[in-house]
Amino acid sequence: MSSSSHLSVVLDLSPSQWHLSSLSDTTSSPPCSLSLPAFLSQLIVFLNAHMASQHENSLAVFGAFPGKRHVCDSLVMLYASSDAVEHATPITVDANSYPPFKLLDTSLVQAIAAELDALSTSHADPSPLAPALVGALTKALCYVNRVSFSPSSTTTTTAQPSRDGQSPQSDVTDPRILILSVSPDLSTSYIPIMNAIFSAQKLVRYDPLSLLTLIFQLHPQKVTIDACQIYGAETVFLQQAAHLTGGSYLHLERRDALLQYLLMTFLSPPSIRKVLAVPTQDRIDFRAACFCHKNIVDIGFVCSVCLSIFCKPVPVCSTCRTKFPYKTVQRLKALGAPMAANAESARPSPSATPQPGTPLPDVISRSRTTSGVLPPGHPARNGGGLPSMARSASAFNPSS
């Protein structure tokens, strides 16, 4: 149990979203609001709890700010437990506080304040909401890569000889990333986010020295991504990130109770969560949206060159300009036509009596119209082909 746990926290610090969050929410029955200062104080309690739970635990905090001049300026490393000694300004030691906590709190708050000041002085640019979250996530991965796989690099760089031996860095066993987000999904960041998820799934060092590769493939290091959507609508990307990496996703109903959510769900390292009842999500939908109309499709047509998804057979790919053979398009159109016709005929009258022997168009059209998540009582949710057949039979019986 002596293994340490590394936590990287990615903070979404978009001022406009935080402003919206600080306004009292009248739609929920007990009105709740969470302003940035209140958020920070709750966050700091959580971070202190993480540091206190084990002496070897390490921490890094990344901030994602909306783009200033450039996207790249918008992510800042706010705090790292390993680098803290070097860049922290001398702080006044308070007799009533534990110095490491004090160090963490002051450096984090100072860094955020400095960044927000810089943000307000440089005027708002026409393109708001740059996908800073992706950059911060990728940066967090780079950092995890460094702290968990750098047995060699620490000894070679001349810049940090003092830290050798002090922090046994290869002991990090449970690296995880917690994303605290307030912004909605940005569709342009889909591919980078998926890339980040896949690299978190298997963070293996590639090396021509296959000795290292061998070792790491024996003990593949996985990074767990936890996500918490504090304000705003559910984000599908973060849901997928948490699901694919085995983490938890939480969409807060009462955001003023953030600290409790954080402590109950995200404090325990992934190895311990197996014996705890942390919230899991079962309802993630991995169906794709077509590139042409952004519809959720069940059966799509995919370009073999660039993997673009279309809801109808098209002669030319709109992404890569590839012309498809005429024969294929014809064949697929012929294949797709009866299906679409069935769906169309079923859609205007969903209450029509199903024809004997054709239960499928009804199911297809229903699952299409539910736009993603199926209702709990839907036959497609409850089981495979058998219950759906049983259901169609029972639906047919009264009429016959």
Next chain:
Amino acid sequence: MPPRKEVGFMDVDSDSDISIPDDIDAPRRNKGKGRAKAGDKRKIASHKAKSNDQAYAWEATYTRSWEAVQEDEAGSLQSSVQELLARGRRRRFLTLAAPIRRTIIRHLILILDLSASMMDRDMRPTRFDLTLQYAREFIAEWFDQNPLGQIGIVGMRAGLGERICEMSGNPQDVLKSIADRHKLEPVGEPSLQNAVEMARTTMSHLPTHSSREMVIIFGSLTTCDPGNIHETLDECVKSKIRISVVALAAEMKICRELCDKTGGQFGVAMNEGHYKDLLFELIPPPAQKALAAVAGATGATTSANPAADLMMMGFPTRLPESSQPTLCVCHSELKSQGFLCPRCQAKVCDVPTDCDICGLMIVSSPHLARSYHHLFPVKPYDAVPDLIGPEPLSPTCQGCSKPFPTTVSQTAIVSDGMSPVGRYRCPECQHTFCSECDIFVHDVVHTCPGCAK
């Protein structure tokens, strides 16, 4: 475990002679012309041309690689070794250049030599055991990078081609087929022609937009064929099958010819580490231009876009763990988890796969997304030549926030793509990264932390 330890030591030894892997790799780029050119090139014999353009190690000029290694100020060789490593890693990125079309949907037959020669102990513990171990890693990694691909396995044993695993898109199925080494005990002579014929017929029905590939791991120096293997080779060229060979013993003319004529890669493994490198080089999706060039050379007439097609795919509904258990169509087992085929509502255990009932290709959107990084790669970073620049350089790496070394390394050669100051700059966002992050971003993440693209 003692054998693994030895693997490591061999690697370290081989790295002192770091120019040799290039010599072996070179023919792949030259497509067999390297040997003809070798004579002229020897006269030029410049430092750079030597390592790239010669086909064989014995035709290269003598390298005194140990003279390049210098002690640093503390008298340690560690920094030099690190630099050699980093240089080797960076070299791969320099070859990345113009946009190329890659084959995303791949079909691969892995042909394993199971002849008596695989019991040789020149690779530890034996060629056979090492091959099985590497094959497992290869398959896992291959499916990870090519989630829409399929692999089948054919063995060469006792003069016959032996089907070990049918074409399958499920890594577990494929791995299970080679899990038991006692079923694969090597015996007799290998037959290249039989195995290639068997693999070729297995792939003959595949659509044209997918690639057909064979990877042959060949340990023997002989092949025992019933007919003319050149006819088999012509058939493979005609059906556009790309054959790559990793030889464990020595180069054979027929193996080289198989690769050259079909546009594949050929390599002879020198040691365990090099064997793995050769094998794992075959994992990233191949560029399609090589295939087109081969087709053009043989005079085969192809349509304007032989490799593009529209595919019909189903995106299944995932059943949650709490749903009622039902039988799956693939194993007839009672399970609650599964995926529903959107066309026929049959329940399959795992995606991606072809629906057992209606034959629809079932994928989930993350599988498509997993292939996107091949299509939108990160631009290679430029090495920063010195510390003087128009803008003040950031003191820490943009990726991992590690402080950059402040001293200029004396031994780094800029022409190798190494930065003497240990900084690499993204051409898009102009941020600087350390060597570690450069590798990590390009090999694993495929997203630049600076520009988030």
